[in-house]
Amino acid sequence: MELLRVESLTKYFGAKKIFGARQGTLKAVDGIDFSIHKDKVMALVGESGCGKSTVARLALNLIKPTSGTVLFRGRNIFGFNRTEMKAFRKSVQIIFQDPFASLNPRRTIYATISEPLVIHNLVPRSSMRDVVVDIFGRVGLAADIMNRYPHEFSGGQRQRICIARALAVSPELIVADEPLSALDVSIQAQILNLLQELKEQTKISFLFISHDLRVVKYFSDAVGVMYLGRIVEYAKTDELFETPLHPYTEILLACVPEIRAGGEGTPQRTALKGEVPSPINIPAGCPFHPRCPKRFEPCDKIIPLLQEQKGRLVSCHLLKQPEQL
Amino acid sequence: MNGSSLRNVFWRRFKKNRLAVAGGVIVLVLFFVAIFAPLISPYDPNDIDRKHVLEAPGIKHPFGTDDLGRDILSRMIWGARISLSVGFVAVGIATIIGMIAGALAGYYGGWADRIIMRFIDIMLTIPTFFLILAVIAFIGAGIWNIMIVIGITSWMGVARLVRAEFLSIKQREYVLAARAVGASDFRIIFRHIMINSMSPVLVSAILGIAGAVLVESALSFLGIGIQPPTPSWGNILTLGKDNIEIAWWLSVYPGLAILITVLGYNLLGEGIRDSIDPRLWDTERR
Numbered sequence: 001m002e003l004l005r006v007e008s009l010t011k012y013f014g015a016k017k018i019f020g021a022r023q024g025t026l027k028a029v030d031g032i033d034f035s036i037h038k039d040k041v042m043a044l045v046g047e048s049g050c051g052k053s054t055v056a057r058l059a060l061n062l063i064k065p066t067s068g069t070v071l072f073r074g075r076n077i078f079g080f081n082r083t084e085m086k087a088f089r090k091s092v093q094i095i096f097q098d099p100f101a102s103l104n105p106r107r108t109i110y111a112t113i114s115e116p117l118v119i120h121n122l123v124p125r126s127s128m129r130d131v132v133v134d135i136f137g138r139v140g141l142a143a144d145i146m147n148r149y150p151h152e153f154s155g156g157q158r159q160r161i162c163i164a165r166a167l168a169v170s171p172e173l174i175v176a177d178e179p180l181s182a183l184d185v186s187i188q189a190q191i192l193n194l195l196q197e198l199k200e201q202t203k204i205s206f207l208f209i210s211h212d213l214r215v216v217k218y219f220s221d222a223v224g225v226m227y228l229g230r231i232v233e234y235a236k237t238d239e240l241f242e243t244p245l246h247p248y249t250e251i252l253l254a255c256v257p258e259i260r261a262g263g264e265g266t267p268q269r270t271a272l273k274g275e276v277p278s279p280i281n282i283p284a285g286c287p288f289h290p291r292c293p294k295r296f297e298p299c300d301k302i303i304p305l306l307q308e309q310k311g312r313l314v315s316c317h318l319l320k321q322p323e324q325l
Numbered sequence: 326m327n328g329s330s331l332r333n334v335f336w337r338r339f340k341k342n343r344l345a346v347a348g349g350v351i352v353l354v355l356f357f358v359a360i361f362a363p364l365i366s367p368y369d370p371n372d373i374d375r376k377h378v379l380e381a382p383g384i385k386h387p388f389g390t391d392d393l394g395r396d397i398l399s400r401m402i403w404g405a406r407i408s409l410s411v412g413f414v415a416v417g418i419a420t421i422i423g424m425i426a427g428a429l430a431g432y433y434g435g436w437a438d439r440i441i442m443r444f445i446d447i448m449l450t451i452p453t454f455f456l457i458l459a460v461i462a463f464i465g466a467g468i469w470n471i472m473i474v475i476g477i478t479s480w481m482g483v484a485r486l487v488r489a490e491f492l493s494i495k496q497r498e499y500v501l502a503a504r505a506v507g508a509s510d511f512r513i514i515f516r517h518i519m520i521n522s523m524s525p526v527l528v529s530a531i532l533g534i535a536g537a538v539l540v541e542s543a544l545s546f547l548g549i550g551i552q553p554p555t556p557s558w559g560n561i562l563t564l565g566k567d568n569i570e571i572a573w574w575l576s577v578y579p580g581l582a583i584l585i586t587v588l589g590y591n592l593l594g595e596g597i598r599d600s601i602d603p604r605l606w607d608t609e610r611r
Contacts, residue, residue, distance in 0.1 A: 115503070
């Protein structure tokens with residue numbers, strides 16, 4: 001069943017006129033579509049600055065889109081009234097990248113975790129404490145930390161607290177915006193295991209945003225590869241990792257460090273050349289063409305659309321049949 | 326219990342600053358004097374003694390007496406009550422108005438912000454003291470009128486401070502997380518942003534008390550503040566002006582009291598400001 005559907009979503013920043021001069025437009029998200037199904041994990045991957053976090057914030061109606069819609073259970077979340085919005089807030093939660101910035105420094109852990117329960121009136125006051133202790137247990141936190149403040153905790157513990165806050169309302173979907181990238185590698189594994197456990201136990205769906213392909217391979221069912229605000233390839237996780245079709249995906253996969261048994265020689269690596277172009281000044285034609293090793297004639301003129309190629313969604317001229325060009 | 330290390334850092338830095346500690350001591354002593362005025366004043370401040378008019382400071386009357394033979398020390402002790410209560414209430418009113426205006430402007434932005442900020446600009450163009458003079462002349466003197474008028478003419482600085490704090494804090498992820506959890510605007514403003522923007526407000530309130538004490542003294546000195554026989558440092562100074570050639574103590578002691586009070590609040594306020602340097606929050610983070 002389709003839980004969340006994103007339709008031709010765009011978000012442009014800084015299109016304001018200042019003293020009559022039109023400033024450049026930052027196209028953070030430039031027309032993307034995808035959907036997340038019940039009990040599934042959809043991942044968005046891409047380099048930093050490709051608009052992943054903006055998508056996360058749009059999906060929760062924390063910011064308004066420039067155009068396009070997000071449908072939750074078939075209904076536009078930007079058209080919700082107060083009651084519908086509150087119900088939506090109970091169904092969809094978010095975990096942020098930086099656990100140091102996403103907990104209020106002046107509120108105790110108890111206040112932070114009990115807040116969603118109070119807002120949605122889920123638990124009577126008398127049993128609030130027990131319920132909070134129970135939620136703590138699910139994310140592996142001890143009950144005696146409740147009256148402490150966030151600065152007394154390490155990054156991993158803070159991220160557990162953030163996960164506990166997201167779990168408090170028993171959501172159907174959690175948007176995880178790079179939940180691991182601010183953590184130490186050893187802690188990353190712990191938090192990833194926790195998320196994996198929660199996914200299996202609770203049947204929560206995830207929109208998992210990451211730039212770590214190894215984590216995505218382990219955790220997600222489908223992957224959308226983003227480049228400069230667009231999805232360039234969308235496929236099931238196994239298929240994507242088996243045979244990447246878009247040149248960008250190919251290079252991303254080639255960059256993943258691997259440990260191989262035996263000395264079979266170092267495999268050829270194609271590192272990405274250059275920097276991501278500024279999203280204020282997106283190249284004409286295919287946005288990836290200045291860095292693409294396989295570019296040819298039409299790439300700098302025609303924008304390739306995300307089309308079905310070989311049974312998967314890819315936006316690249318290479319894969320088209322000659323007559324389509 | 327919550328062993329907040331930020332609080333410990335604050336105390337360590339505050340205690341090192343001797344001037345700030347001195348300011349704190351002055352403020353505490355003033356508080357003590359104001360609260361226990363009935364117990365520590367040697368005479369009734371309104372007791373008229375026609376046999377000891379304009380008596381120079383001596384053993385019976387350490388600060389001398391005024392033209393009606395009233396004891397100046399006692400009148401100043403009671404005057405401390407007036408000064409401090411005017412200072413606190415006026416600043417309280419200013420802080421509440423300023424926090425609400427600043428919160429609305431900073432949180433909602435757009436038109437609310439533009440209207441509130443332009444109104445603040447207009448208020449700032451009016452010379453405050455003359456506005457207070459005019460309003461008091463119109464509605465009449467009286468301790469409550471003075472408190473209210475000082476309050477509603479001095480909230481603009483607080484509003485600007487709070488607005489700036491809101492603009493920065495509302496972008497933080499914990500505010501987004503609160504919204505994602507379903508918190509109402511009211512809840513986000515008061516429970517999430519306001520408590521994180523209190524430190525600069527506290528500093529500006531403490532500095533504001535010094536200003537309010539000065540304004541009250543000035544109004545009383547001009548005869549449109551606290552009306553005799555209620556004692557206030559300002560109206561004792563007026564008597565001093567009338568008798569400046571024969572009774573220096575009527576001018577010197579209340580003048581010193583005002584000076585020390587204003588100095589005390591300024592030192593305390595600036596000491597607190599230096600001790601809660603915002604960069605501390607970042608270095609403490611990780």
